[in-house]
Amino acid sequence: MKFFVPFARLRQQPTIVVDSTANGAALVLAHWRGAPTPAALRDDTSAGSVLRALHAPATPGLEASAVTANHFDIDGFIGVWSLLHPAQALRHERLLRLTATLGDFRELDRSDPLADAALQLVGWLNAKEQELFYRPFGAPALRRREDEASAEKFAWFLPSFGAVLENPETGRAAWEPEYRRVKQATAVMASAHTRIRRYPEIGLVVIETPEPLPYYALFGPTAGFDMVLSLYSGNRYEFEYKYTTWIDLESQPTLPRLPLAALAARLNALETTPRRWTHDGITDTGPLLRLEGSGLAKAQRYADPDQRPIYASSISPEKLEQEVVAFFQAGYAAIEPRRYWSWADIRAAGEQLVD
Template sequence: MPRQFVPFQTLRRQPTIVVDSTANGAALVLAHWRGAPTPASLRDDTSAGSVLRALRHPDTPGLSAQAVTANHFDVDGFIGVWSLLYPELALAHEPVLRQAALLGDFREWNWHDPLADHALRLVCWLNAKEKELFYPPFGAPVLRRREDEASIEKFEWFLPRFAEILLNPESGRAAWEPEYARVQQAAALMQSPATTLTRYPALGLVVVRTPEPLPYYGLFGPTTGSDIVLSIYDGQRYELEYKYTTWIDLESRPTLPRLPLDALAAHLNALEQSPRRWSFDGITDTGPLLRLAGNTLKKAERYADPDQRPIYPSSIAPDALEQIVVEFLRQGYTQIQPRRYWTWAEIRTAGQPLRVAE
C-alpha cells in the first residue's frame, strides 16, 4: 500500500513518519532539527537526506508506516515528504533532490556542480508557486493561521505536481525563470572582480564584500563550509548572519555554537554616529541577523533575500567593522572547540559571559 500525506495534527491516529519536524508518538522521525530522535545511522545534513538514507534501508524500524507528515512547508521538508510518497522516483533522482534540499535550507548553490542548474530550477519553481498560490515562508501568522494547519494546502497542491517538474523542468519555466535569472546574475557578480571573500576558518566566518545586496542563493553559494557571513555592501551597509547550518544538527562536519549578539550590538551602538541603532535576533532564531534597524522586520522579511529588504548605511568604516566582528568572535570562541550535536542548553552556556574587548 502506498504511503499518504496526513495533517500534522492527526499523527497520533495512525503510525506516522514525521519529516523535518519532531513530535512525540511518531513511528519514525527523519529530521535534522537539533535534538530530533532521528536514528543515528540515518542522520544527514538535511531532513530530505535522512529520508533518502532511510529509503535505502527498508528494514528501518517505523519506515513501514503508511502515513507521512510535517509541521511546516519548506523545500527540504517537502522533498522529504514527497520522496516517501514516491520512493522509486526519489531514489532514481537522489543526487539532484539532495542538492535541492541543501539549496532550499542552507541557501548554498554550488554553481560548479553539473546538477546545480537542475536543482536551482526545482527550488525556484517551488518558491514561485508557493508565493503565487499561497503565502511566503513564515507568512502564516499574517493569515491568523498556524503553520501546521495552513501548510496542509501547500502539500496537497505540490505533492502530485512535483514529479512533472523534476522530470521536465522546462514545463515550469514561466514560474521559475524570474528568480532563476536573479540568482544567475548574483552568481556572476559573486565570481567577478567586484566581489572579494575573506575567510576566517577557525571562526566559521566568511566576509563578503560586494557592491549591492544579493539573493541568498548567490550570496551564500561560495560560503559552503562556513556558518557566519558578514556582508559588506557599498555605502557602508552591513549585515551579519548566523546561517541555518548552526540551527540544526549538521552531520557532515563539526560546528561552533552560536554566540549571543547583544554585546556586539552594544559595542557597535557605542560607536555608531548615524541616527539608527544596531539590532539583533536571538540565538534560537533560524538565521539570526545583526543589522542597523529601521522599522522592525517581521520574520518573513528577515527570511526573504537581502535585496528584498532595506539595508541602511552606517557611520562605521568597513575595515573597522570587520575587525570588530572578528575580534568579537575570536574572544567568544577562545575556549570552545567545534563539534557535532550541540544542545540548545550547551549553546546558551557557551555564550555566557560574553563582552566585546575595548
C-alpha cells in the same frame, strides 16, 4: 502506499514525521537539533535522512503509511515527497539532495553539473508557493497556524512536483524569473566587483560586494562556514548566523552560536547615526545583526537581502570587519567545534562569554 496527513492527525495512525519532531511519531526523520532521528540516518538535511532511510527499508517505523510535517519548506517537502515516491526519488537522489541543501542552506555549488537543475526546481517551488499560497513564515499574517495552513501546500505540490522533476521545462514559466535573477547575481559574486575573505578558525565568511544579492548567490561561496558578514557599498552591512547552526549538522563539527548583545553594544558605541544596531536571539533560524533589524518581521528576515532595506552606518567597513572578527575570535578562543550541540550547551557557552 504512503500518504500525507496534516500534522494535527499524526496520532490517529502510525505516522512518519519529516523535518519536524513530535511525540508519538512512528519514526522521525529530521535534522532539527535534538530530534530522535536514528543515528544511521542522520544527514545535513531532513530530505537527506529520508533518502538514507529509503536505502534502509528495514528501519523500524518506516513501515508506517502516513507521513507528515509541521511546516512547508523545500527540504521538508522533498523529504515528504520522497517517502511517497521512493523509486522516483532514488533515481534522482543527487538532484534531490542538492535541491534540499539549496532550499535550506542557500548554498549553490556552481561547479556541480546538477546546480542549474536544482536552482530550477527551487525556483519553481518558490514561485508556485508565492503565486498560490503565502510566502514562508507568512501564516501568522493570515491568522493561521503554519502546521494547519501548510497542509494545503502539500496537497497541491505532492501530485505536481514529479512532472517538473522529470522535465523542468514544463515549469519554466514559473522558475525562469528567479533563475535568471540568481544567475545574474552569481556572475556578480564571481566577478572582480566582489571580494571574499574567510576566517576558518571562527567559521566566518566576509563578502564585500556592491549591492545586496539573493541568498542563493550570496551564500554560494559559504559552504563549510556558518557565519556571513556582508559589506555593501555605502557602508551598508548585515551579519547573519546561517541555518547550519540551528540544526544538527552531520557533515562537520560546528561552533555554538554566541549571543550578539555584546557585539551590538560595541557597534552602538561606535555608531554616530541615529540608527541602532539590533539583533535576533540565538534560537532564531537565521539571526541577523544589522542597523534597525528589530523592525523586520520574520518573513522579511527570511526573504532575500535585496528585498529589505539596509541602512548606511557611520562605521567604516574595515572597522566593522575588525570588530566582528575580534568579537568571535575572543568568544571562541576556549571553545572547540563539535557535533550535536544541545540548546542548553549553546546557552551555557554564551553565559561563559558574558561571565
